[in-house]
Amino acid sequence: MTTAIQVQGTCKPGFERVKEAFEDNFASHGEVGAALALNVDGELAVDLWGGYADPQRTRPWEHDTIVNVFSTTKGITTTCAHRLVDQGLLDLDAPVARYWPEFAQGGKETLPVRYLLSHQAGLPCVKDLIPLERSYEWTALTDALAAQEPWWEPGTRHGYHAFTFGHLVGEVIRRVSGKTAGAYFRDEIATPLGLNFHLGTPATLHGRCAEMIPAALDEVDPDHPMAKAMMDPTSLTFKAFFLSPLPMVKPTYMNGPQWREAEMPAANGHSDARSLAKLYGALARGGETPDGFRVLTQESIDTGREEHSYGEDAILLMPMRFGAGYHIDIPELQISPTGAIFGHAGMGGSFGYADPDANFGVGYVMNRMMLAGDMIDPRWAGMLDAIYDAVN
Numbered sequence: 001m002t003t004a005i006q007v008q009g010t011c012k013p014g015f016e017r018v019k020e021a022f023e024d025n026f027a028s029h030g031e032v033g034a035a036l037a038l039n040v041d042g043e044l045a046v047d048l049w050g051g052y053a054d055p056q057r058t059r060p061w062e063h064d065t066i067v068n069v070f071s072t073t074k075g076i077t078t079t080c081a082h083r084l085v086d087q088g089l090l091d092l093d094a095p096v097a098r099y100w101p102e103f104a105q106g107g108k109e110t111l112p113v114r115y116l117l118s119h120q121a122g123l124p125c126v127k128d129l130i131p132l133e134r135s136y137e138w139t140a141l142t143d144a145l146a147a148q149e150p151w152w153e154p155g156t157r158h159g160y161h162a163f164t165f166g167h168l169v170g171e172v173i174r175r176v177s178g179k180t181a182g183a184y185f186r187d188e189i190a191t192p193l194g195l196n197f198h199l200g201t202p203a204t205l206h207g208r209c210a211e212m213i214p215a216a217l218d219e220v221d222p223d224h225p226m227a228k229a230m231m232d233p234t235s236l237t238f239k240a241f242f243l244s245p246l247p248m249v250k251p252t253y254m255n256g257p258q259w260r261e262a263e264m265p266a267a268n269g270h271s272d273a274r275s276l277a278k279l280y281g282a283l284a285r286g287g288e289t290p291d292g293f294r295v296l297t298q299e300s301i302d303t304g305r306e307e308h309s310y311g312e313d314a315i316l317l318m319p320m321r322f323g324a325g326y327h328i329d330i331p332e333l334q335i336s337p338t339g340a341i342f343g344h345a346g347m348g349g350s351f352g353y354a355d356p357d358a359n360f361g362v363g364y365v366m367n368r369m370m371l372a373g374d375m376i377d378p379r380w381a382g383m384l385d386a387i388y389d390a391v392n
Contacts, residue, residue, distance in 0.1 A: 005031075007050035008063070015390045018046050021382035026051060029379045033061040033210055034366035035273035038387060039281025041359050042290035045390075047274055053210035053367065066196060066270040067210040067365050068254050070346030071162070073269030076199065077169050078117060078325025078344070079279070080185050082300040089176050092117070092303070092324060096168075099175040106149035116168045117325035118308035119158045122150030123168060124315050125239035135244040136262040138180075141167045151236060152314065158322065159314030162240045166266025169325070173265075181265040192293050193282070195275035200263040209270060212254045215348065215369040225317040240315045267347075276352030276363025280343055284354040284361050301356075305342040333376055337388055349377040358391045 005026040011019045018038065025031040033051035037044065053059045053067075084090035090099070092114040097104035103111075115121040126144040134140035145164060152159070161168065170181040177184050182199035190197055198205065220227050229237035246253050253259050259268055282289045287296040296304075305323040310330070313320040321330040329339040336355055343353035348369030354361045362384075370377055 005050050007048055009035075009048040009050075010044075010046070011048065012045045015046050015386075017386040018383065018390055019048060021386040022048050023050075024382055025379045029370075030368060031366060031379065032057065032213060032368040033065070033067075034364070034368075035061065035065070036383060037272075037274035037277035037363045039274075039277040039284075039361040040391060042281055042285055044274065044277070045360075046387075049273070055211060055213045055367075061210065062208070064196065064208055064272065065210050066198065066201070066205065066208055066272050067350075067367050068212055068260075069269050069271050069276075069350040069352075069365055070254075070267050070348055072271070072276065072344050072346035072350045072352050072365075073199065073264070074165055074266055075326060075344035075352050076185055076197065076269055076279075077166055077173070077181055077265040078304060079189065079283075079296065080173055080181055081113075081117060081169055081325060082296050082304050083188060084173065084176055084184075085303075086297050086300050090172070096172060099172050100146070102143075102146040105147050108150065108154075111150070111154045113172060114308070114324055115154050116161075116165070116172065117304075118322050119161050119165070119313075119320075120155050120309050121161065121168065122152040122154045122157075122159075123148060123164055124151065124159045124161045124236060125164065125243060129242075130244040132245045132249060135246045136258050138167070138263070141243065142171045145171075157314055158309035158311070158320070159236065160240065160316050160320065161266070162315065163243050163264070163266050164240070166264055170263070170265035180263050182263040189279070189295060190275075193275075193278060193289065193295070195271075195279060197269060197271040197275040197279075199265060199269045201260040201268075201270045203257060203261060205270075206257060206260055209255075209260060210367040212252070212348065213368045214251055215371040220371050229317060237315050237317065271352075271363070271365060273363040273365050276365070277361045278363075280352050280354035280361030280363065282361065284356045284359055286356075335376065335380065335384055337392075345377075347371075349379060351380070358388065360387070360391055362387060 035049035038046035173181045229235040288294045304326045310321040326342040340357040341355045345351035350365045
């Protein structure tokens with residue numbers, strides 16, 4: 001199918017089908033604004049963008065447009081944690097309380113850092129809602145998490161720590177490095193690599209941010225177990241996604257300056273597609289860029305993508321599979337031919353992934369959010385199929 005949307009950018013010979021699949025999302029899936037980038041063996045093979053950065057379709061999506069990527073941010077935070085391991089500053093098997101003494105409350109004295117990354121800590125939420133006026137205050141949640149007793153015995157099951165992941169891992173990063181997760185990422189990874197990814201987006205960049213368009217509720221199957229749980233304020237699923245009243249009071253909170261400027265290492269990174277592709281492109285080739293900058297060692301990459309938790313997720317109520325921080329391919333919902341892909345996707349549709357077998361990193365960002373019951377966005381299939389056809 002064709003589309004009236006003008007897609008801009010570059011596409012190397014042999015990758016024309018990738019461009020066609022990206023364009024088709026505008027015609028077939030109601031894409032509003034988006035960008036797609038593919039890094040193959042350290043080189044940018046595809047760099048595309050198109051559509052509009054606002055729901056009124058008055059502001060074109062530009063080369064330097066950035067957008068909230070929600071949980072795709074978790075892959076960035078994960079990479080920071082593993083870099084600290086490589087630097088000899090963090091031990092994943094050490095108790096969290098070694099680095100964050102207040103965390104020892106609630107019977108968590110021996111809970112290892114590794115469980116924070118693999119969603120096995122039993123801390124997907126806290127007992128009481130964070131007051132609305134403290135929604136953006138870092139210590140409001142970290143203090144509550146330090147005092148919270150796990151909702152299940154750590155290590156015995158896994159449940160997606162949708163929002164708490166960022167504060168749990170982020171506070172460890174802060175205690176170990178002396179920097180917030182956003183500052184550590186900026187200094188250690190983003191600046192050396194020239195990435196246009198921001199965790200804590202300064203006001204000077206807000207003019208380049210696309211506006212997120214929340215998903216329509218009628219897109220969600222009301223009989224899906226997760227959809228039912230999201231309507232039950234007593235469920236862990238509800239509590240994990242609604243830690244404060246903010247999403248209920250202001251559904252478009254993610255377009256406000258407070259959200260953009262805060263550091264929420266599980267959910268509010270703002271990025272373009274090529275930055276994700278470049279970072280994951282380095283991880284796909286053993287952690288090093290062609291010019292010799294090492295993001296992670298191969299050992300840390302292997303740990304990050306080695307299966308730690310697999311099976312029915314206590315929060316998402318469907319099968320999920322995680323390494324030490326990275327989401328890894330799952331047989332029930334496999335999105336890569338060999339199952340080698342790893343990285344993270346975000347609520348609404350964005351993703352950043354590496355495939356070391358196919359030697360590529362890919363990033364996709366967009367502003368029209370979609371919610372798929374099986375967690376596989378309908379826009380992904382055409383793009384990923386075309387990418388694998390091109391690289392194989």
